[in-house]
Amino acid sequence: MVEPLNIALAGLGTVGTGVVRLIETNAELIARRAGRPIRIAAVSARDRTKDRGVDLSSYVWEDDPAALASRSDVDVVVELVGGSDGPALTLARGAIGQGKGLVTANKAMIAHHGLELAAAAEKAGVALKFEAAVAGGIPVIKGLSEGAAANAIERVYGILNGTCNYILSTMEDTGADFGDVLADAQRLGYAEADPTFDIEGVDAAHKLAILAAIAFGVRLRFDAVETMGVSRVKAADIEQAHALGYVIRLIGTAEIDRSEGDMRLYQRVRPHLVPVGHPLAHVDGPTNAVVAEGNFMGRLLFQGAGAGDGPTASAVVADIIDIARGEKGAAFSMSAGELEAMEPASTGHRVGRSYIRFTVPDRPGVLAEITAAMRDANVSIESLIQKGDPDDDGEVIIAMVTHEVPESAVNAALHILEGSDSLTVQPLVMQIIGE
Ligand SMILES: NC(=O)c1ccc[n+]([C@@H]2O[C@H](COP(=O)([O-])OP(=O)(O)OC[C@H]3O[C@@H](n4cnc5c(N)ncnc54)[C@H](OP(=O)(O)O)[C@@H]3O)[C@@H](O)[C@H]2O)c1
Incomplete structure (x- = not known):
């Protein structure tokens, strides 16, 4: 009899409950693909009494997510709490420290502490995986670190925040102003009650910094992403852009810049005017899209749902399946010690x-x-x-x-x-x- 892979879930919100549903719905298929069943051993969230629409009665409940890291019946901890520090980081460090694999959807934590966690995971000989942290359900991390592994990638760019894309494309369709569309987006669940990280470009910057590290093999530099969000875009800008043959999209771009002699890292998140004929102009609503350019593969375009319970759970469970198969991989596609330190590029000469x-x-x-x-x-x-x-x-x-x-x-x-x-x-x- 094959031993199951035992996992613990911290965080039972949108993504956490999506993971429970997915593992239960596709249990048999997942076991065949993974070569062994995946079993939820324990779960944790803040409020035990909350009705989450999933049956949690067969799983051990821990009030403190950090306690999941030290359970002997857990092989892999899945962190779906969120936040760059706090309980998420305590749990991540604890899990790796206890020799357990870690799967997370937490871009803020990876953007701030990814290098430290990757080095610790390597030292402990455990997997650290975060496919869901960038572009939700789109397997872009796998695509770059596995499918494109043989290429020198010099540029990666795309639409990395579904909330901003929903707002901009809705402003385009309706002629409404930013504030009204944001309020609608909040009502429809496309924007958080506190939308600051999304609309000011911080969420896209987290994802861009992670992508750049993987695509270029450089040490992650979130602090060096030049970031501007969409909150200053007016209906009049959308109208003018349209008259000129463009749409407005929040684009994150990372590039190796050689114009200053040595190789430098250019990372910027900003609203751009995109020609209507460009593939990114047709990315509407909460969709994400990532373009990567490699020296042998040419241009790859990844497109799909950048958020939501189903797509994000799909990426989380794909990581768990990898670990069940015994695939540890390197978190940033190469050993943390191999990642090159690169200074940020200046932008004036562009x-x-x-x-x-x-x-x-x-x-x-x-x-x-x-x-x-x-x-x-x-x-x-x-x-x-x-x-x-x-x-x-x-x-x-x-x-x-x-x-x-x-x-x-x-x-x-x-x-x-x-x-x-x-x-x-x-x-x-x-x-x-x-x-
Ligand atoms: N939502 C998406 O579409 C999406 C897409 C990609 C990545 N992500 C990432 O996935 C992670 C989870 O996102 P989400 O949308 O699922 O968040 P969410 O719906 O707000 O759920 C967060 C969960 O964490 C629990 N939690 C919060 N603080 C806690 C604490 N101090 N101790 C214990 N549990 C705590 C909450 O417990 P209670 O339920 O009891 O309050 C809740 O179950 C985040 O890192 C997010 O950036 C989300």
Whole structure:
């Protein structure tokens, strides 16, 4: 008789209950694929009395998730509590320290402590797996670390946050403003009660830093991701972008930058203008998509559900099946000691077209002041639209698209305009990506 793989689940929320349902529903198939049954031995969450829509009566309950790490009847701990530190990190360290495999969906914890946990897992000879931490149900970590393992990957980019993508594509479809769509998204469960991490780009930055480490074989540098979210995007920007043949998407990009002599790590999360013909322009709603470019494989596109109980549980259980098969692998696709330390790239020299939105008082001279600043900073303007009638505050919008210029030139122009009473709101700059 084959011994089951015994797991403990910490966290029985959206993902945790999804994992319970999946393991119960597909038990037989999973046992055949894994070569042994997967058995839930123990579970933990905050509130034992909560009705979670799944029957937990046959599992041992621990009030303290940390207690799961020391149970002798547990081989693998599955951390689905969340948060970069606190109980999740205590449990992760405890589980690895006790020689147990660790599976987690926690991008915040991996982005902040992934290197430490990977080194500890290697030392203890146990698996650390986090497929669900990046792009939910899309097997992008497996795709990069296994399927693309033979390639030098120099660029990975994509739509990494379903909440932002839902908001932007809904603004596009309905013409509604950011705040209204966010409120709807919260009501429909596409956005958290506290949406800050999502809408300010932090969640996408967590995922991007993890992807970059795996794709390039570099030490994870979440602190070096330049991050801007979508909360400043207005319906007017979406309208202008549309008129110019673009949609707006929050794109995370990581790249090896050689322009400063040595190899540097470029990581940025920002709203971009994406041409309507680009594959990422057709990624709508809460969907995620990741593009990776390798020197032999060419361009790969991964697309699918970036969140939700089913897709995320699917990725978590795939990791558990790997461990049941005896596949430990290296957390970041190579030994933690092999990961290269790479300094962050500066961005001023990057050349491209930018969209700049100015919010200005409706009076003479303002446009002249803006265009003079552009001229003085050597930013040549491709198009400029002043948008219709002033709003209730007497303000109008000027949307400008630059020719290909270094980002430093755009920054210099905005620096000239700093403090000017012609600008009532800080200008919004979004890069335009090519076809
Ligand atoms: N939701 C998604 O679609 C998704 C997608 C990809 C990755 N993830 C990641 O998966 C993880 C879990 O997300 P989720 O959406 O399932 O979260 P969730 O619905 O908020 O569930 C969190 C669970 O953790 C438990 N918990 C929270 N604090 C605890 C504490 N101090 N001690 C013990 N248990 C505690 C909660 O217990 P109670 O239920 O008793 O309150 C709850 O069961 C996070 O790292 C998240 O980033 C989620």
